[in-house]
Amino acid sequence: MLDAIKDAIRPAHAPADHPKVKMGRIGILLANLGTPDHYSYWPMRRYLNEFLSDKRVIDYPAWKWQPILQGIILTKRPFSSGAAYKSIWNHDKGESPLMTITKEQTAKLSAKLQEVHGDKVLVDFCMRYGNPSTRSKVAHMTAEGCDRILFFPLYPHYAGATTATANDQFFRALMHETWQPASRTVPAYFDHPAYIDALARSIESAYAKMDSRPDILVCSYHGMPERYLKQGDPYHCQCVKTTRLLKERLGWDDDQITSTFQSRFGPEEWLKPYTVDHVADLAKQGKKNIAVVAPAFSADCIETLEEINEEIRESFEEAGGEGFTYIPCLNSDDAHIEALARLVDENIRGWID
Structure with missing residues (x-):
C-alpha cells in the first residue's frame, strides 16, 4: 500500500464497492507548549485561560482556582503578559518567536526525513494551547492517509505539566477519529x-x-x-x-x-x-x-x-x-534537527523499513 500513498485506494480486505481511502503514511506530529495569536488583550486572555485552566499545570480544585483565575488573574495578567510578548514579537511575520522557530524546525525535519523515507512520512506540528490545535492536526494527518502517528512532545525532560498534558491532548484528539491510527509517543530524551x-x-x-x-x-x-x-x-x-x-x-x-x-x-x-x-x-x-x-x-x-x-x-x-x-536554545540548528531525526527513526522502528 505504501506505493500508492498519494492517491486514495481500496483497502485490500474490502469488497469491490468499498469507497477508496488514503492510507499507508506515517505522521510525525511535533508538539510544543503554545502561543497566543497576538499580544493584545483578548488573544492573550484566551491563551492564558486555556493554559492556566489545565489541571496538569494548576492542580488546585476548580471551585477554589477558577474564581481567582477568572476574576483577578485574567483581568490583569493579559496586559502584563501582552507587553512581554510585544517586546519579543516577530512583527515581520505577525507571530511569536516560538511559532516562527517551530515552523522552521518542522520544515527542516520534514526535509531531512523525506531524504530517507520520501512521502511515506508526513511531518507537521501542533500546539498544546492555542493554534494550530492538536485536534486539527490529528484530523489533517488521518485525512492525508496517516494510519500511524508518532506524537513527539518537544520537551527533552518529562513533566506532568508539559509532556503529560501534551500527550493527554493527543489522546483526546484521537477520541474524535472514527478510524483511529496506531499511535506512539516519544519519551523524554534528556540523556540521549x-x-x-x-x-x-x-x-x-x-x-x-x-x-x-x-x-x-x-x-x-x-x-x-x-x-x-x-x-x-x-x-x-x-x-x-x-x-x-x-x-x-x-x-x-x-x-x-x-x-x-x-x-x-x-x-x-x-x-x-x-x-x-x-x-x-x-x-x-x-x-x-x-x-x-x-x-x-x-x-x-x-x-x-x-x-x-x-x-x-x-x-x-x-x-x-x-x-x-x-x-540561544537549539532551535532549528542542524545538530538539533539531526538529534530529532534520530529520535524519530528510533521510535518508528517496525513501522517502516
Missing part, C-alpha cells in the same frame, strides 16, 4: 547522546565567539512546585542529569556549571535554586561574567527571550554582574 552532543556543541560555539570565558555556565530549567517532585514527577532528577552529562561531555569541572530553575508562579515553594536569585548571588560572590543556557526548552520563547534575557539579566547586573551572555 545526540541531544547532549547538540547542546554541548551550541555551548562550545558560543564560548568560541566570546572575548573572555564566563566564570560559570548557568543551566536554567523551567521550574515547578516542589510538591510535584514529592508526588513522583521525575523532572528535577532529569534536569540535574542533563547538567551532569553536559558537564562530562564538555570535560568541565563541577564549579564551571550549575543548575537553577526559573518561572515561579503562585505562593508555593518551587524547585530551587531560583535562577533570578542565584545569578544575583553569583555576582555578589565575585562571578562577574556568566553565561546562561536553557536546556529544557527546544525553542526560544517568552521564558528565554524575555524572562532570561531581560528579568534575569537585570537581576545579575543590579547585583554587580558585568558580563551576561544568553546562549
Whole structure:
C-alpha cells in the first residue's frame, strides 16, 4: 500500500464497492507548549485561560482556582503578559518567536526525513494551547492517509505539566477519529547522546565567539512546585542529569556549571535554586561574567527571550554582574534537527523499513 500513498485506494480486505481511502503514511506530529495569536488583550486572555485552566499545570480544585483565575488573574495578567510578548514579537511575520522557530524546525525535519523515507512520512506540528490545535492536526494527518502517528512532545525532560498534558491532548484528539491510527509517543530524551552532543556543541560555539570565558555556565530549567517532585514527577532528577552529562561531555569541572530553575508562579515553594536569585548571588560572590543556557526548552520563547534575557539579566547586573551572555536554545540548528531525526527513526522502528 505504501506505493500508492498519494492517491486514495481500496483497502485490500474490502469488497469491490468499498469507497477508496488514503492510507499507508506515517505522521510525525511535533508538539510544543503554545502561543497566543497576538499580544493584545483578548488573544492573550484566551491563551492564558486555556493554559492556566489545565489541571496538569494548576492542580488546585476548580471551585477554589477558577474564581481567582477568572476574576483577578485574567483581568490583569493579559496586559502584563501582552507587553512581554510585544517586546519579543516577530512583527515581520505577525507571530511569536516560538511559532516562527517551530515552523522552521518542522520544515527542516520534514526535509531531512523525506531524504530517507520520501512521502511515506508526513511531518507537521501542533500546539498544546492555542493554534494550530492538536485536534486539527490529528484530523489533517488521518485525512492525508496517516494510519500511524508518532506524537513527539518537544520537551527533552518529562513533566506532568508539559509532556503529560501534551500527550493527554493527543489522546483526546484521537477520541474524535472514527478510524483511529496506531499511535506512539516519544519519551523524554534528556540523556540521549545526540541531544547532549547538540547542546554541548551550541555551548562550545558560543564560548568560541566570546572575548573572555564566563566564570560559570548557568543551566536554567523551567521550574515547578516542589510538591510535584514529592508526588513522583521525575523532572528535577532529569534536569540535574542533563547538567551532569553536559558537564562530562564538555570535560568541565563541577564549579564551571550549575543548575537553577526559573518561572515561579503562585505562593508555593518551587524547585530551587531560583535562577533570578542565584545569578544575583553569583555576582555578589565575585562571578562577574556568566553565561546562561536553557536546556529544557527546544525553542526560544517568552521564558528565554524575555524572562532570561531581560528579568534575569537585570537581576545579575543590579547585583554587580558585568558580563551576561544568553546562549540561544537549539532551535532549528542542524545538530538539533539531526538529534530529532534520530529520535524519530528510533521510535518508528517496525513501522517502516
